[in-house]
Amino acid sequence: MATVTVTAKLHNSSLSRRKEWQHATRLYRDTKQFCIDGWENSDFDKSVTTASIDNDLYSAIQNQAIREAKSDHSKDGEVRYRESQPFAVNNQNWELDMTENGTVIVGFPCVSQWWYTPIEVYADIANEVHRLVDGDVDKTRLQVYRRGDDWFCTFNIEYDADTSGETPIGVDIGERHILAVTASGEDESMLVSGGEAKYVRRKYRSLRDTLSEAGALRARNRVGDKEQCRIKDLNHKLSRRLITFAEQFESPVIRIEDLEGIRVNSSWSGVHSWHFHQLQQFITYKAERAGIRVETVDAYQTSQRCSECGSIGTRDGDHFSCSECGRGRHSDLNASENIAQREGEPCTA
Protein backbone atom coordinates (compact mmCIF):
# COMPACT_ATOMS: atom_id res chain seq x y z
CA MET A 1 0.00 0.00 0.00
CA ALA A 2 1.42 3.36 -1.04
CA THR A 3 0.29 6.70 0.33
CA VAL A 4 0.36 10.10 -1.31
CA THR A 5 -0.54 13.29 0.55
CA VAL A 6 -2.58 15.86 -1.32
CA THR A 7 -2.88 19.45 -0.12
CA ALA A 8 -5.07 21.87 -2.04
CA LYS A 9 -6.28 25.44 -1.61
CA LEU A 10 -10.02 25.96 -1.25
CA HIS A 11 -10.95 28.32 -4.05
CA ASN A 12 -12.93 31.59 -3.96
CA SER A 13 -14.56 31.00 -0.65
CA SER A 14 -17.18 33.48 0.46
CA LEU A 15 -17.02 35.29 3.78
CA SER A 16 -19.88 33.21 5.21
CA ARG A 17 -17.98 29.98 4.45
CA ARG A 18 -14.77 31.22 5.96
CA LYS A 19 -16.62 32.35 9.08
CA GLU A 20 -18.24 28.96 9.50
CA TRP A 21 -14.96 27.09 8.98
CA GLN A 22 -13.35 29.31 11.58
CA HIS A 23 -16.19 28.54 13.94
CA ALA A 24 -15.81 24.79 13.23
CA THR A 25 -12.08 24.98 13.95
CA ARG A 26 -12.81 26.45 17.38
CA LEU A 27 -15.54 23.90 18.19
CA TYR A 28 -13.27 21.07 17.05
CA ARG A 29 -10.52 22.23 19.37
CA ASP A 30 -13.04 22.58 22.23
CA THR A 31 -14.40 19.07 21.62
CA LYS A 32 -10.94 17.50 21.78
CA GLN A 33 -10.01 19.50 24.86
CA PHE A 34 -13.31 18.61 26.54
CA CYS A 35 -12.47 14.90 26.05
CA ILE A 36 -8.89 15.18 27.28
CA ASP A 37 -9.91 17.19 30.37
CA GLY A 38 -12.77 14.79 31.09
CA TRP A 39 -10.47 11.78 30.96
CA GLU A 40 -7.80 13.48 33.04
CA ASN A 41 -10.38 14.41 35.72
CA SER A 42 -12.17 11.04 35.43
CA ASP A 43 -15.47 12.83 34.63
CA PHE A 44 -16.24 10.10 32.10
CA ASP A 45 -14.42 7.17 30.52
CA LYS A 46 -13.09 6.48 27.04
CA SER A 47 -16.47 5.26 25.81
CA VAL A 48 -17.69 8.89 25.59
CA THR A 49 -19.90 9.52 22.53
CA THR A 50 -21.23 12.50 20.62
CA ALA A 51 -24.25 12.47 22.96
CA SER A 52 -21.99 14.05 25.58
CA ILE A 53 -20.71 16.73 23.20
CA ASP A 54 -22.81 19.88 23.45
CA ASN A 55 -22.10 21.87 20.29
CA ASP A 56 -23.38 22.33 16.75
CA LEU A 57 -20.77 20.40 14.80
CA TYR A 58 -21.98 17.59 12.58
CA SER A 59 -21.65 14.35 14.54
CA ALA A 60 -19.21 12.96 11.92
CA ILE A 61 -16.83 15.78 12.87
CA GLN A 62 -17.46 15.34 16.61
CA ASN A 63 -16.67 11.65 16.19
CA GLN A 64 -13.40 12.44 14.47
CA ALA A 65 -12.50 14.89 17.28
CA ILE A 66 -13.14 12.18 19.88
CA ARG A 67 -11.00 9.70 17.91
CA GLU A 68 -8.11 12.14 17.65
CA ALA A 69 -8.31 13.08 21.33
CA LYS A 70 -8.28 9.38 22.25
CA SER A 71 -5.20 8.76 20.16
CA ASP A 72 -3.40 11.84 21.57
CA HIS A 73 -4.38 10.92 25.12
CA SER A 74 -3.08 7.36 24.81
CA LYS A 75 0.24 8.68 23.43
CA ASP A 76 0.85 11.90 25.35
CA GLY A 77 -1.64 11.99 28.25
CA GLU A 78 -2.66 15.55 29.08
CA VAL A 79 -2.67 17.64 25.90
CA ARG A 80 -3.27 21.36 25.27
CA TYR A 81 -4.78 22.05 21.87
CA ARG A 82 -4.28 25.27 19.95
CA GLU A 83 -6.94 26.90 17.85
CA SER A 84 -4.80 26.99 14.70
CA GLN A 85 -4.99 23.21 14.34
CA PRO A 86 -7.13 21.71 11.56
CA PHE A 87 -10.59 20.27 11.99
CA ALA A 88 -11.15 16.91 10.37
CA VAL A 89 -13.69 14.37 9.20
CA ASN A 90 -13.18 10.65 8.59
CA ASN A 91 -12.84 9.10 5.13
CA GLN A 92 -16.51 8.13 4.75
CA ASN A 93 -17.90 11.57 5.49
CA TRP A 94 -16.41 13.75 2.81
CA GLU A 95 -16.30 13.57 -0.96
CA LEU A 96 -14.43 14.71 -4.00
CA ASP A 97 -16.24 15.25 -7.26
CA MET A 98 -15.73 16.83 -10.66
CA THR A 99 -18.16 19.12 -12.47
CA GLU A 100 -18.82 18.85 -16.19
CA ASN A 101 -16.32 21.59 -16.99
CA GLY A 102 -13.60 19.78 -15.03
CA THR A 103 -13.66 21.75 -11.77
CA VAL A 104 -12.82 19.57 -8.79
CA ILE A 105 -15.10 20.08 -5.79
CA VAL A 106 -14.53 18.98 -2.22
CA GLY A 107 -17.59 18.45 -0.04
CA PHE A 108 -17.61 18.10 3.73
CA PRO A 109 -20.04 18.69 6.62
CA CYS A 110 -19.42 21.53 9.02
CA VAL A 111 -21.88 23.33 11.36
CA SER A 112 -24.95 24.48 9.43
CA GLN A 113 -24.59 22.29 6.33
CA TRP A 114 -22.32 20.39 3.94
CA TRP A 115 -20.13 22.81 2.00
CA TYR A 116 -19.06 22.14 -1.58
CA THR A 117 -16.06 24.19 -2.60
CA PRO A 118 -13.80 24.12 -5.68
CA ILE A 119 -10.16 23.29 -5.01
CA GLU A 120 -7.14 24.33 -7.01
CA VAL A 121 -5.63 21.27 -8.66
CA TYR A 122 -2.08 21.85 -9.85
CA ALA A 123 -0.13 19.42 -12.01
CA ASP A 124 1.67 17.80 -9.06
CA ILE A 125 -1.57 16.47 -7.56
CA ALA A 126 -3.72 16.16 -10.72
CA ASN A 127 -3.03 12.47 -11.23
CA GLU A 128 -3.97 11.46 -7.70
CA VAL A 129 -7.05 13.66 -7.61
CA HIS A 130 -8.35 12.24 -10.88
CA ARG A 131 -7.77 8.67 -9.74
CA LEU A 132 -9.76 9.44 -6.61
CA VAL A 133 -12.60 11.03 -8.58
CA ASP A 134 -12.66 7.90 -10.77
CA GLY A 135 -12.89 5.72 -7.67
CA ASP A 136 -9.62 3.83 -8.36
CA VAL A 137 -8.04 4.61 -5.01
CA ASP A 138 -9.01 5.05 -1.35
CA LYS A 139 -8.92 8.26 0.64
CA THR A 140 -8.21 8.91 4.31
CA ARG A 141 -9.67 11.56 6.63
CA LEU A 142 -9.91 15.13 5.37
CA GLN A 143 -8.34 17.98 7.32
CA VAL A 144 -9.31 21.63 6.81
CA TYR A 145 -7.22 24.55 8.11
CA ARG A 146 -6.38 28.21 7.64
CA ARG A 147 -3.01 29.72 6.81
CA GLY A 148 -3.09 33.51 6.70
CA ASP A 149 -6.21 34.48 4.77
CA ASP A 150 -6.41 31.25 2.81
CA TRP A 151 -8.07 27.94 3.60
CA PHE A 152 -6.64 24.57 2.64
CA CYS A 153 -7.66 20.95 2.77
CA THR A 154 -5.32 17.98 3.00
CA PHE A 155 -5.83 14.24 2.77
CA ASN A 156 -4.01 11.05 1.83
CA ILE A 157 -4.69 8.81 -1.11
CA GLU A 158 -3.93 5.13 -0.70
CA TYR A 159 -3.39 2.70 -3.52
CA ASP A 160 -1.82 -0.69 -4.11
CA ALA A 161 1.90 -0.20 -4.27
CA ASP A 162 3.86 -0.68 -7.46
CA THR A 163 5.63 -3.96 -6.76
CA SER A 164 8.10 -3.68 -9.64
CA GLY A 165 10.86 -2.44 -7.31
CA GLU A 166 10.59 -5.45 -5.00
CA THR A 167 12.94 -8.42 -4.86
CA PRO A 168 11.09 -11.71 -4.39
CA ILE A 169 13.08 -14.15 -2.25
CA GLY A 170 11.97 -17.75 -2.87
CA VAL A 171 12.46 -20.19 0.00
CA ASP A 172 12.34 -23.96 -0.45
CA ILE A 173 12.38 -26.02 2.73
CA GLY A 174 13.53 -29.60 2.34
CA GLU A 175 15.33 -32.51 3.86
CA ARG A 176 18.70 -32.63 2.07
CA HIS A 177 18.90 -28.86 2.11
CA ILE A 178 16.81 -27.44 4.87
CA LEU A 179 16.90 -24.02 3.19
CA ALA A 180 17.35 -23.34 -0.52
CA VAL A 181 16.92 -19.62 -1.17
CA THR A 182 16.99 -17.60 -4.39
CA ALA A 183 16.69 -13.85 -4.85
CA SER A 184 14.77 -13.53 -8.09
CA GLY A 185 16.60 -11.54 -10.77
CA GLU A 186 19.64 -11.04 -8.56
CA ASP A 187 21.76 -14.08 -9.36
CA GLU A 188 22.21 -14.71 -5.63
CA SER A 189 21.25 -17.81 -3.75
CA MET A 190 21.88 -19.61 -0.47
CA LEU A 191 21.89 -23.32 0.31
CA VAL A 192 21.90 -24.60 3.88
CA SER A 193 22.53 -28.29 4.40
CA GLY A 194 19.93 -30.25 6.29
CA GLY A 195 22.73 -32.26 7.92
CA GLU A 196 22.51 -30.72 11.37
CA ALA A 197 18.76 -31.26 11.65
CA LYS A 198 19.17 -34.79 10.40
CA TYR A 199 21.92 -35.44 12.94
CA VAL A 200 19.77 -34.12 15.79
CA ARG A 201 16.80 -36.23 14.77
CA ARG A 202 18.86 -39.36 14.31
CA LYS A 203 20.77 -39.00 17.56
CA TYR A 204 17.66 -38.52 19.69
CA ARG A 205 15.72 -41.19 17.88
CA SER A 206 18.31 -43.83 18.63
CA LEU A 207 18.52 -42.60 22.23
CA ARG A 208 14.74 -42.85 22.54
CA ASP A 209 14.72 -46.34 21.03
CA THR A 210 17.38 -47.53 23.46
CA LEU A 211 15.53 -46.09 26.45
CA SER A 212 12.20 -47.51 25.30
CA GLU A 213 13.69 -50.95 25.06
CA ALA A 214 15.01 -50.53 28.59
CA GLY A 215 11.55 -49.37 29.75
CA ALA A 216 12.96 -46.06 31.01
CA LEU A 217 9.94 -43.95 30.04
CA ARG A 218 10.68 -40.81 32.03
CA ALA A 219 14.19 -40.66 30.65
CA ARG A 220 12.76 -41.25 27.19
CA ASN A 221 10.43 -38.24 27.49
CA ARG A 222 13.30 -36.05 28.70
CA VAL A 223 15.12 -36.97 25.51
CA GLY A 224 12.10 -35.72 23.56
CA ASP A 225 12.29 -32.37 25.38
CA LYS A 226 15.97 -32.05 24.59
CA GLU A 227 15.36 -32.76 20.93
CA GLN A 228 12.71 -30.04 20.83
CA CYS A 229 15.16 -27.54 22.34
CA ARG A 230 17.86 -28.39 19.82
CA ILE A 231 15.45 -28.08 16.88
CA LYS A 232 14.13 -24.78 18.24
CA ASP A 233 17.67 -23.38 18.45
CA LEU A 234 18.31 -24.56 14.94
CA ASN A 235 15.12 -22.97 13.63
CA HIS A 236 16.09 -19.65 15.25
CA LYS A 237 19.48 -19.83 13.61
CA LEU A 238 18.07 -20.73 10.20
CA SER A 239 15.42 -18.00 10.23
CA ARG A 240 18.04 -15.40 11.25
CA ARG A 241 20.28 -16.45 8.37
CA LEU A 242 17.40 -16.13 5.94
CA ILE A 243 16.47 -12.62 7.13
CA THR A 244 20.13 -11.53 6.89
CA PHE A 245 20.28 -12.90 3.36
CA ALA A 246 17.02 -11.13 2.38
CA GLU A 247 18.07 -7.79 3.90
CA GLN A 248 20.86 -7.24 1.38
CA PHE A 249 18.33 -6.69 -1.43
CA GLU A 250 16.08 -3.82 -2.44
CA SER A 251 12.57 -4.14 -0.86
CA PRO A 252 12.72 -7.89 -0.26
CA VAL A 253 9.53 -9.97 -0.12
CA ILE A 254 9.94 -13.50 1.23
CA ARG A 255 7.91 -16.16 -0.58
CA ILE A 256 7.60 -19.51 1.09
CA GLU A 257 5.68 -22.69 0.34
CA ASP A 258 2.44 -23.17 2.21
CA LEU A 259 2.62 -25.86 4.89
CA GLU A 260 0.79 -28.34 2.74
CA GLY A 261 3.47 -27.92 0.08
CA ILE A 262 6.24 -28.49 2.61
CA ARG A 263 4.57 -31.73 3.71
CA VAL A 264 4.10 -33.03 0.19
CA ASN A 265 7.50 -32.03 -1.12
CA SER A 266 9.50 -33.55 1.69
CA SER A 267 9.59 -36.91 3.35
CA TRP A 268 9.53 -35.22 6.74
CA SER A 269 5.92 -35.83 7.40
CA GLY A 270 3.96 -36.74 10.47
CA VAL A 271 5.97 -36.47 13.65
CA HIS A 272 8.49 -34.04 12.17
CA SER A 273 6.10 -31.61 10.49
CA TRP A 274 6.14 -29.36 13.58
CA HIS A 275 9.81 -28.62 12.82
CA PHE A 276 8.75 -27.06 9.52
CA HIS A 277 5.78 -25.31 11.00
CA GLN A 278 7.99 -23.78 13.66
CA LEU A 279 10.61 -22.76 11.11
CA GLN A 280 7.92 -21.08 9.03
CA GLN A 281 6.59 -19.24 12.11
CA PHE A 282 10.07 -18.05 13.12
CA ILE A 283 10.73 -16.80 9.60
CA THR A 284 7.41 -14.96 9.56
CA TYR A 285 7.80 -13.10 12.84
CA LYS A 286 11.48 -12.29 12.35
CA ALA A 287 10.68 -10.96 8.88
CA GLU A 288 7.83 -8.84 10.25
CA ARG A 289 10.14 -7.39 12.85
CA ALA A 290 12.61 -6.52 10.10
CA GLY A 291 9.83 -4.90 8.04
CA ILE A 292 9.86 -7.62 5.37
CA ARG A 293 6.59 -8.94 3.98
CA VAL A 294 6.11 -12.74 3.88
CA GLU A 295 3.84 -14.43 1.37
CA THR A 296 2.93 -18.08 1.02
CA VAL A 297 2.63 -19.66 -2.41
CA ASP A 298 1.04 -22.79 -3.77
CA ALA A 299 3.98 -25.15 -4.12
CA TYR A 300 2.41 -27.46 -6.71
CA GLN A 301 5.17 -28.89 -8.95
CA THR A 302 7.77 -26.34 -7.87
CA SER A 303 10.34 -29.17 -7.69
CA GLN A 304 9.36 -30.74 -11.01
CA ARG A 305 9.13 -27.71 -13.26
CA CYS A 306 11.99 -25.80 -14.88
CA SER A 307 12.20 -22.28 -13.41
CA GLU A 308 13.37 -20.95 -16.76
CA CYS A 309 10.74 -22.26 -19.19
CA GLY A 310 8.17 -24.05 -17.00
CA SER A 311 8.56 -27.50 -18.60
CA ILE A 312 8.71 -30.67 -16.53
CA GLY A 313 12.38 -31.54 -16.12
CA THR A 314 14.41 -34.42 -14.78
CA ARG A 315 15.76 -34.63 -11.29
CA ASP A 316 18.83 -36.65 -10.52
CA GLY A 317 19.76 -36.21 -6.86
CA ASP A 318 20.81 -32.59 -6.43
CA HIS A 319 20.76 -31.90 -10.13
CA PHE A 320 17.81 -30.67 -12.14
CA SER A 321 17.95 -30.62 -15.93
CA CYS A 322 15.47 -29.44 -18.51
CA SER A 323 15.49 -31.09 -21.93
CA GLU A 324 13.25 -28.35 -23.30
CA CYS A 325 15.51 -25.32 -22.79
CA GLY A 326 18.68 -27.14 -21.84
CA ARG A 327 18.96 -25.60 -18.42
CA GLY A 328 20.74 -27.44 -15.61
CA ARG A 329 20.67 -26.33 -12.02
CA HIS A 330 20.75 -27.41 -8.42
CA SER A 331 17.34 -29.01 -7.93
CA ASP A 332 16.47 -27.22 -4.67
CA LEU A 333 17.52 -23.83 -6.06
CA ASN A 334 15.39 -24.51 -9.13
CA ALA A 335 12.45 -25.09 -6.75
CA SER A 336 13.18 -21.91 -4.80
CA GLU A 337 13.32 -19.93 -8.04
CA ASN A 338 9.88 -21.26 -8.96
CA ILE A 339 8.59 -20.24 -5.53
CA ALA A 340 10.04 -16.72 -5.94
CA GLN A 341 8.20 -16.35 -9.25
CA ARG A 342 4.77 -17.42 -8.01
CA GLU A 343 1.98 -15.10 -6.96
CA GLY A 344 1.90 -15.02 -3.17
CA GLU A 345 -0.80 -14.62 -0.54
CA PRO A 346 -0.20 -12.79 2.75
CA CYS A 347 1.23 -15.30 5.23
CA THR A 348 -0.92 -16.07 8.27
CA ALA A 349 1.41 -18.53 10.00
Ligand SMILES: [Zn+2]
Ligand atom coordinates in the same frame (compact mmCIF):
# COMPACT_ATOMS: atom_id res chain seq x y z
ZN1 LIG B 1 13.51 -25.37 -19.18
